[in-house]
Each structure stands twice: as structure tokens, then as C-alpha cells.
Amino acid sequence: MRANPADYELVAPGNLPDVLSLLAKEPGAWLPIAGGTDVMVLYAAGKLPARKLVSIWNLPELRRIEVLPAEVHVGGACTYTDLQEHVIIRREFPLLCLAGSWTGGIANQNRGTIGGNIANASPAGDSLPPLLAYEADLLLVSARGERRVPYRSFHIGYRKTQLGPDELIRAVCLPRQFSKYYAYVRKVGTRNAQAIAKVSLAALALINDGANNHRTNDDPANNRGVIEDVRLAMGSVAPVPLRLAATEKILKGKRVDSQLVRLAGQAAASEILPIDDIRSTARYRTAVAANLVAEFLQRLSAAG
Amino acid sequence: MTDSSRGRAKSKISFRLNGKLVTVETYPMARLLDVLRLELGLTGTKEGCGEGECGSCSVLMNGMLVNSCLIPVLQAKDADILTIEGLPSDGRLQKLQQAFLDCGGAQCGICTPGMILAAHHLLSKNPQPTMEQIREGLAGNLCRCTGYVQIFEAVAKAARRERQHESESR
Numbered sequence: 018m019r020a021n022p023a024d025y026e027l028v029a030p031g032n033l034p035d036v037l038s039l040l041a042k043e044p045g046a047w048l049p050i051a052g053g054t055d056v057m058v059l060y061a062a063g064k065l066p067a068r069k070l071v072s073i074w075n076l077p078e079l080r081r082i083e084v085l086p087a088e089v090h091v092g093g094a095c096t097y098t099d100l101q102e103h104v105i106i107r108r109e110f111p112l113l114c115l116a117g118s119w120t121g122g123i124a125n126q127n128r129g130t131i132g133g134n135i136a137n138a139s140p141a142g143d144s145l146p147p148l149l150a151y152e153a154d155l156l157l158v159s160a161r162g163e164r165r166v167p168y169r170s171f172h173i174g175y176r177k178t179q180l181g182p183d184e185l186i187r188a189v190c191l192p193r194q195f196s197k198y199y200a201y202v203r204k205v206g207t208r209n210a211q212a213i214a215k216v217s218l219a220a221l222a223l224i225n226d227g228a229n230n231h232r233t234n235d236d237p238a239n240n241r242g243v244i245e246d247v248r249l250a251m252g253s254v255a256p257v258p259l260r261l262a263a264t265e266k267i268l269k270g271k272r273v274d275s276q277l278v279r280l281a282g283q284a285a286a287s288e289i290l291p292i293d294d295i296r297s298t299a300r301y302r303t304a305v306a307a308n309l310v311a312e313f314l315q316r317l318s319a320a321g
Numbered sequence: 322m323t324d325s326s327r328g329r330a331k332s333k334i335s336f337r338l339n340g341k342l343v344t345v346e347t348y349p350m351a352r353l354l355d356v357l358r359l360e361l362g363l364t365g366t367k368e369g370c371g372e373g374e375c376g377s378c379s380v381l382m383n384g385m386l387v388n389s390c391l392i393p394v395l396q397a398k399d400a401d402i403l404t405i406e407g408l409p410s411d412g413r414l415q416k417l418q419q420a421f422l423d424c425g426g427a428q429c430g431i432c433t434p435g436m437i438l439a440a441h442h443l444l445s446k447n448p449q450p451t452m453e454q455i456r457e458g459l460a461g462n463l464c465r466c467t468g469y470v471q472i473f474e475a476v477a478k479a480a481r482r483e484r485q486h487e488s489e490s491r
Contacts, residue, residue: 022348023329027395029349050393057391058372060350070350074396098385122461123439125373127385128392210460211374 020063029072033079033158036071037185041160045182047071051079051094052128054121055137079132079187082106087193090156093132093186097144098123100131110191112147112202112219119143119209132186135168138176138257139213141296143204145258146219149250151191158187165190175256198223198246199320201313205305206296215297217252218309222268222317242272244317249310254289254302263288264310273318281314282307336397338363339407349395354378356394357404365405365434369463376462379435380404386442388461405434413441416479416486426475428466435462440476449480 027050030036040047048067050056051074059065073079079094084105091100097117100106107114113131120129120143134142135155153168159181168189171179180186198221206212227241247268249261264284271277291302335344338361345360357363357380369377371390378389381403408414417437420426427433436459443450443458450458455476456469464472 020350022350022352025348025350026329027349027393029395029398053391053393053396054373057352057393061352061371061390070393072393072396118457121373122376123442123458124376124379124386124388124461125391128387208460210457211463 020060020065024068025060025065026069027072028070029074031076033076033185033187036073036076037158037160037183039071040183040185043069049073049136049185051130051133052096052125054125054129055133073185079185083188089191089193090188091131091191092188093135094130095132097121097126097129097131101126109193109196110147110151111200112150112221113144113191115202116143116147116204116217116219119204122210125211131189135171135186135189136178136180138172138178140175140255140257140259141214141217141253142258143214143217143252146217146250146252147202148189149258149260150219150221150248151195152248153192154190155186156188156190157181157184159184163187169260172257195221199317201316203309203312204252205309213296214253216254216291216302216305216309218306218313219250219252220248220310220313222247222313224317224321244268244271244273249285249313251285251289251306251309253296254291254306256290259289261285261288261310268314273314278311278314282311285310332395334394334398336399337401339403345394347394350393352390353380353392353394353397353402354389356397357389357402363404363406367431367434369431369435374463375432376435376439376459377432379438379462381438381442386439386461403438405438408437408441413444413479413483416482417441417444417475420475420479420482421472424471424475424478426467426472428464432462432464432466436464436472440479443476444480444483448483450476452477 046069048070050070050072073094079092081092082103083090097120100117101114134144148168154165155168157164201220204214204217206214223246225240225243225245247265249264251259264281267280267284286303286307289306291299293299331346333344333346345356357366367377369375373388373391380389382400417440439459439462455473
């Protein structure tokens with residue numbers, strides 16, 4: 018049954034303090050709507066439980082990208098297009114830009130927001146594995162004040178998050194420490210635009226180049242080619258976007274060779290918790306997860 | 322608080338439509354698509370999937386390509402909306418239309434207004450796109466007739482004609 022607009026309330030206070038005081042007055046009663054690329058789909062299908070909505074689209078306080086010396090703060094209502102057009106984000110956080118470039122077509126990238134992708138909390142959200150890989154923090158704001166939480170602990174179960182009923186995602190904090198990392202991201206889906214991921218991997222790795230990355234006072238030349246740091250994050254393979262901690266542990270301090278590629282693929286396959294659903298099967302996802310980790314390591318090794 | 326519409330009341334919402342100021346009295350959650358078609362009588366904007374997948378309802382909002390089925394009309398308040406009816410009928414539109422005709426880029430026609438708007442948006446940002454960029458620019462617009470190749474060729478042809486036109490007029 019199609020929704021009747023007469024059954025819904027929508028207000029647009031136009032500034033953050035007024036939105037927060039509305040949320041504080043009746044916690045849980047108001048659903049924030051930014052670009053509507055998730056909310057309006059449910060609404061059109063008559064499946065939106067909320068009857069009262071508050072627009073946060075274009076709130077100036079949430080549509081800023083602040084470049085600080087050690088971090089970049091991306092406002093929660095910044096769109097995928099905003100991310101891709103920002104020169105620092107493009108240069109230092111390519112995983113986010115690439116993931117944004119296949120989140121729907123251009124029209125959805127012009128409306129879909131990073132905060133919406135996080136709050137919607139689908140394990141298939143395209144920008145979520147990159148946020149895990151970059152170890153982002155979230156700034157959550159309410160009339161009570163602001164708090165900072167690691168993104169890694171934000172999702173507490175399938176579509177469950179730490180976000181309070183009176184809170185908004187004000188900004189995503191990205192540490193500026195990855196310019197030397199090799200970056201890899203791939204989405205496996207029916208097609209890139211408009212399709213939801215069956216499996217996705219975002220990965221970062223820092224290889225010892227024999228000069229300044231060595232962790233110990235050993236002869237630096239001995240550590241040349243060793244994986245100093247690695248972050249692997251997958252989408253659509255668990256109830257929440259997943260960091261592959263056990264696989265990372267196997268990789269750290271090693272050089273990439275065929276045996277390591279095999280071991281890492283096996284570790285990834287046993288670390289994920291995939292299910293059968295309308296988009297894919299657990300078996301397929303397990304095989305593809307191992308293949309993606311292998312492809313990442315082979316390209317990393319080829320990149321030297 | 323501004324723009325409040327308590328308890329299922331209609332409210333007056335104004336925006337610029339194809340260059341002219343319009344005011345509608347409707348529910349704030351009415352979809353921009355329905356307001357354009359049903360209240361304002363502009364049926365060039367089509368409804369395909371109604372969930373942001375197909376691009377038939379594409380319009381430009383403040384110069385950005387958007388799906389009008391995913392926009393509650395209150396969010397269009399004070400915006401500049403451009404529909405297929407409002408594209409200037411000289412210059413780029415004419416070249417695109419002619420190229421779609423020449424290449425067989427339109428068959429049943431449901432996707433065509435959205436395709437033209439997406440192509441127009443692409444060419445205004447990137448007047449000489451590669452085939453890959455054309456494919457990406459139109460990736461949010463589905464067509465069930467042509468198999469896409471004719472559409473991509475039409476956009477490439479329109480871009481070539483624009484370049485020729487520019488070099489001739491220099």
C-alpha cells in the first residue's frame with residue numbers, strides 16, 4: 018500500500034539547535050530525514066513506521082568539511098558527491114571516494130549522506146567498511162551536549178546502533194595518517210551503481226620501504242617489504258560491518274607470498290559470519306571474501 | 322519554528338520551477354514527483370520504480386541531478402527546480418534530442434526525459450566525457466528497450482556536435 022502524505026508530519030527547522038530541541042522534547046518520536054534515499058523508499062512502500070519527520074537536509078552545521086591538522090571532520094549531512102569533490106578527501110581518503118562513486122547513481126550520490134549511511138546501519142552500506150579501515154570516530158550531538166565514540170563500536174547488532182533517540186551524527190572524524198598506505202576497495206554486486214553489495218572489502222596496508230617505517234632498531238633493510246600495518250574491513254558478511262582482526266594479525270610483520278595469501282584467505286573465510294539472503298548465499302560470500310583478501314594482497318605485493 | 326505543518330495540515334510551499342516562482346498548497350511529505358505531475362501538470366517527469374533505482378523521475382534541484390520520487394516537497398522549498406519541460410529548447414537540448422533521434426536512443430520513451438536530464442547534467446559538468454564517463458553519468462537511469470548502447474552513442478554524438486559547433490563558431 019502506497020503511503021498517504023496526509024498521514025505524515027514533516028518539519029524543517031533549518032538550524033541544528035532547533036532540530037535538537039525538537040528531538041529532546043519527544044525522544045524517539047521524530048525521525049531525521051536528510052537526502053531521503055533510504056527513508057523515502059520505505060515511505061513510498063508504506064513501510065515507514067515513523068509518522069513525524071524532521072528534515073536535516075542542508076543544515077549548515079552538518080554540511081561542512083573541516084580540515085584540521087590531524088583530522089578531517091566530515092559533517093553528517095555531507096553527500097557522497099561532497100566527498101568526491103573535496104580535494105583533501107580525494108587525496109587522503111580514496112576508499113571513501115571510491116565507495117561513494119558506486120553508492121547508487123549520480124542522483125543518489127547528490128542526495129545520500131554519510132551520516133545517513135551510518136545511521137541506516139545496513140551491514141551492506143558502501144561507506145562503512147572504509148570508515149572501519151580509517152578508524153574513524155563519530156561526533157554525536159544532542160541538546161545534552163556532544164560525545165565522541167569510535168565508529169568501530171557504533172554498531173551493536175543488526176541495524177542497532179549506539180545513537181540515542183535524541184541524537185544526530187554531527188560529524189565523522191578521519192585521522193590524517195594514511196597518505197603512505199596502499200588502499201584497496203572493491204564491491205561485488207550485480208552491478209556497481211544501484212546494486213547493493215553481496216560482499217565488499219576496504220583495505221589499507223603500510224609496507225616497510227626499508228627506510229623510515231621500521232618499528233624496531235633492527236637493520237631496517239631486513240624489514241623491507243614487511244607489512245607494518247594492515248586494516249581489513251568487510252561489508253555484507255556479518256550483522257554489522259566487520260573488521261577482520263584475526264586476519265590482520267596473521268598478516269602483520271610478514272611479507273606477502275603465496276602461502277600468506279592462502280592463510281589470510283582462510284582466516285578471512287573463518288572470521289566472517291555470512292548468511293543466505295535475497296542477494297547471495299553464505300557459501301558464495303565466503304568464497305568471495307577469501308578471493309577479495311587474496312586480490313588485495315596480490316595487488317599490494319605488485320605495488321611494492 | 323519555521324515551516325511547521327502540525328497535524329496533517331497542508332501548507333503553502335514555494336519554489337522556482339523552470340525559472341518561474343510557483344506556490345503549491347500541499348502536504349509537506351508529498352513527493353516532489355507527484356507535485357510536479359498532479360498539482361502542476363508537468364507530466365514530462367515520469368515515475369518508474371518509485372524508489373530511486375531507475376532515474377525516470379530525474380530533475381535538477383539547484384543544478385544537481387536528483388530523483389524527484391525521493392524528495393518530500395518541503396525539501397524543495399525555495400529551491401530551483403528544472404524539469405524536462407524547462408530545458409532551454411535551443412543549444413544543448415536540441416543537440417541531445419537530435420542525437421537521440423539519429424542513434425535510436427529513445428524507444429518507448431519512459432526513460433527518455435530522465436536520460437536527457439542526466440546527459441544534460443553530465444555534459445554541463447564535463448562537456449567532453451569519455452565513453453566510461455558517459456556510462457557512469459547515466460548509471461542511475463534504467464532503460465528496458467534500447468540496451469543502452471544507442472543512448473551512450475547519442476550522448477557521445479551530442480558532445481561531438483557541441484565541440485564542432487564551438488570550433489566552427491570560433
